[in-house]
Amino acid sequence: LVLKLRIGGDEPITLKNVELLSYRHEVDFRNATVIRRLRFRDRRGRETTLSSKRFVSMADMHQAALKWTITAENWSGPVEVISALDARVINQGVARYRELEGRHLHPVESRTPCPDTISLIAQTRQSRIYVAEAVRTRVYGDTGELDVRRGLYRMEDYAHQTLGFDLQQGQSIHVEKLVSFYTSHDQAINEPLANAEKAVGRFGTFDEAFDRHQHAWDELWDDCDILVPNDDRVQFLLRFHASHVLQTCSPHTADLDVGVPARGLNGEAYRGHIFWDELYVYPFLNFRLPKITRGLLMYRYRRLDEARTLAHEAGYRGAMYPWQSGSDGKEETQIVHLNPRSGLWEPDLSQNQRHVSAAIFYNIWHYIQATGDTDFLLGQGAEMMMEIARFWSSLAHFNPQRDRYEIHGVMGPDEFHEKYPDSDEPGLHNNAYTNVMVAWISDVAGKLLDMLPERRRRSLCERIDISDQEVETWKLMSHKMYVPFHADGVISQFEGWENLEELDWDAYRQEYGNIQRLDRILRAEGKEPDRYKLSKQADTVLLFYLFRQDELKQIFERLGYSYTPEILRKTVAYYDARTSHGSTLSFVAYAGIFSETDLTTSWERYMVALESDVGDVQGGTTAEGIHMGVMSGTLDLVQRSYVGEVIRDGVLYFNPKAMGHLRGLTFPMRFRGLLIKVTFEDGRVRVSAEVDSLNRSVKVGVGDQVREIRSGESYAFDL
Known part of the structure; x- marks a missing residue:
């Protein structure tokens, strides 16, 4: 949204050629609007106040707008505003990427469809998507639109208009720049440039556009706002996070072929790739904007064939989703990675994080539990789940000596361990997180077929050729997956972990201070992280975050292992002392885990997670893009861990913790299509259902109390 100011024929104003007298820069997260107000004195002594307000519309996905208010404080004279479109942009927001290619647009043409409008179209260099923008710039005074002197400059990849007018001392004028943007992927268009020009010509004023934008945000907050009346800082940060999540995963997302980029839409880190962060993102959306979750799951379904191909090329069956996914769903993970500490490019084996497929299975299942979306389950959901289960059964092998199924050659979420020390073979044996997830997947997959109507089951089995032998293998794996343990009962992160060396954590903290990225530190010293007992983030203990204690007890006992609360305490204490938390996701996971003990x-870790992006706790990574998983995870933690939300047999249960920080907590949830409001009063939980024209009802439970709550009803549960 390039807009420049020139006074009296001098060079355009920048912060480098004026004296700032005052400056305020704010972001209104309620409606995702950036506001700036500055007063400056130029080299000729002229004092000017400039206020700006800008937004990308939540009401119209093709609209953005910028408004300037210019006030001449102690001078009168001619003014010129330069309004431009620029396709020469370069991606250079991440320092370590700057030696890579940063120019991604090929110019096509610019033009002037009418006197107050310029437009431009370019094509992305790799995916060859056409991107078009049209901008209409007008100037308004007290009596309406001003008749301005217009000039024009155009190139193939750049165009600008100049708007000249006279300004009197004490007078304020308004410059409104409204922008429309379309791509060749948009629906119901002729071609992007013509549609952008047509749309911008139909836009009203800035204020009219802003009112519609603000109303759209008001509707979102009605569905998503978590109220914490007794802690202003927590309240601010929850809304800060919700605003970012909703800008990336908005209602417009539901109709687009997109996934959840790990760093949102406001940074270049990870190049927009899709990882497993949706595991932390979907739970918040499932209970508020489930249509968005379904649209994001469709991103995975549309790339199911690519996942099948990836599995086939690796010698497996079913669907093996890539660790990093892009436009077409192929594996985008780099094979070398720049270590900024050493300046060296090092091998990267992280594509062996096959657990991303387990996360997708988990996401589908929990979306269906929250929404009751049987149409999705009977169609795309079941197909993906069966193909993922098929992949795991082909990756696993049976060890007759142990009478157990094992999985070799994978990495867990830890990421510091890519292989065994001094080994040329990538991956590890029997990562506990992966194996337990696969045992659970195998159980659900086997039961899922029995849940499908006969006709649907027969059709699915014929379409993807599921045999009775495969189903029998899943059932066996649900009972016979191998899980490694240490001698003292701690769940081992992977087989052979106990043979690794201990690290002198105190020495490294003393020497380096921040040791979150111990892998980079060790490699810069010429050492292998694979050699030591350390973790980047929650790995084995992530099981305690994703599953309730009764669920884990059921899984482990079905596998023939005893499970007691002591296993949770001992395992968490062991790994917490050996985890650097090099990913802020780790603080989310540990906050949830410690809520049980x-x-x-738990609250200390939660506050670190809440502050992690706004405080840039990793020392520079926030500028490269916010962390979607952490922001969504902190929102989900309120319901998942502190309120104790769980769905069993179609009933939404709450088991709230005694948390003084959350006194008076109120939040909306949409369960099985009905919007409810949950409020924590003194010694009670009140659940109120909105008036619903379909007269729907849901079952809600607190402890042993279960109540069917119908449209328009309210019920208070005693705690």
Whole structure:
């Protein structure tokens, strides 16, 4: 949204050629609007106040707008505003990427469809998508639109208009720049440039556009706002996070072929790739904007054939989703990675994080539990789940000596361990997180077929050729997956972990201070992270975050292992002492895990997660893009861990923790299509259902109390 100001024929104003007298820069997260107000004195002594307000519309996905208010404080004279479109942009927001190619647009043409409008179209260099923008710029005074002197400059990849007018001392004028943008992927268009020009010509004023934008945000907050009346800082950060999540995963997303980029839409880190962060993102959306979750799951379904191909090329069956996914769903993970500490490019084996497929299975299942979307389950959902289960059964092998199924050659979420020390073979044996997830997947997959209507089951089995032998293998794997343990009962992160060396954590903290990225530190010293007992983030313990204690007890006992609360305490204490938390996702996971055993520690970790992006706790990564998983995870933690939300047999249960920080907590949830409001009063939980024209009802439980709550009803549960 290039807009420049020139006074009296001098060079355009920048912060480098004026004296700032005052400056305020704010972001209104309620409606995702950036506001700036500055007063400056130029080299000729002229004092000017410039206020700006800009937004990308939540009401119209093709609209953005910028408004300037210019006030001449102690001078009168001619003014010129330069309004431009520029396709010469370069991606250079991430320092370590700057030696890579940063120019991604081929210019096509620019033009002037009418006197107050310029337009431009370019094509992305790799995917060859056409991107078009049209901009209409007008100037308004107290009595309406001003008749301005217009000039024009155009090139193939750049165009600008100049708008000249006279400004009197004490007078304020308004410059409104409204922008429309379309791509060749948009629906119901002729071609992008013509549609952008047509749309911008139909836009009203800035204020009219902003009113529609603000109303759209008001509707979102009605569905998504978590109220924490007794802690202003927590309240601010929850809304800060919700605003970012909703800008990336908005209602417009539901109709687009997109996934969840790990760093949102406001940074270049990870090049927009899709990882497993949706595991932390979907739970918040499932209970508020489930249509968005379904649209995002369709991103995975549309790339199911690519996942099948990826599995086939690796020698497996079913669907093996890539660790990093892009436009077409092929594996985008780099094979070398720049270590900024050493300046060296090092091998990267992270594509062996096959657990991303387990996360997708988990996401589908929990979306269906929250929404009751049987149409999705009977169609795309079941097909993806069966193909993922098929992949795991082909990756696993049976070890007759142990009478157990094992999985070799994978990495867990930890990421610091890519292989065994001194080994040329990538991957590890029997990562506990992966194996337990696969045992659970195998159980659900086997039961899922029995849940499908006969005709649907027969059709699915014929379409993807599921045999009775495969189903029998899933059932066996649900009972016989191998899980490694240490001698003292701690769940081992992977087989052979106990043979690794201990690290002198105190020495490294003393020498380096921040040791979150211990892998980079060790490699810069010429050492292998694979050699040591350390973790980047929650790995084995992530099981305690994703599953309730009764669920884990059921899984482990079905596998023939005993499971007690002591396993949780001992395993968490062991790995917490050996985890660097090099990913802020780790703080989310540990906050949720500690909510079961130590609420004080849980809240401390939760506050680190809440502050992680706004405080840039990783020392520079926030500027490269916010962390979607952490932001969504902190929102989900309120319902998942502190309120104790769980769905069993179609009933939405709450098991709230005694948290003084969350006194008076109120939040909306949409369960099985009905919007409810949950409020924590003194000693009670009140659940109120909105008036619903379909007269729907849901079952809600607190402890042993279960109540069917119908449209328009309210019920208070005693705690």
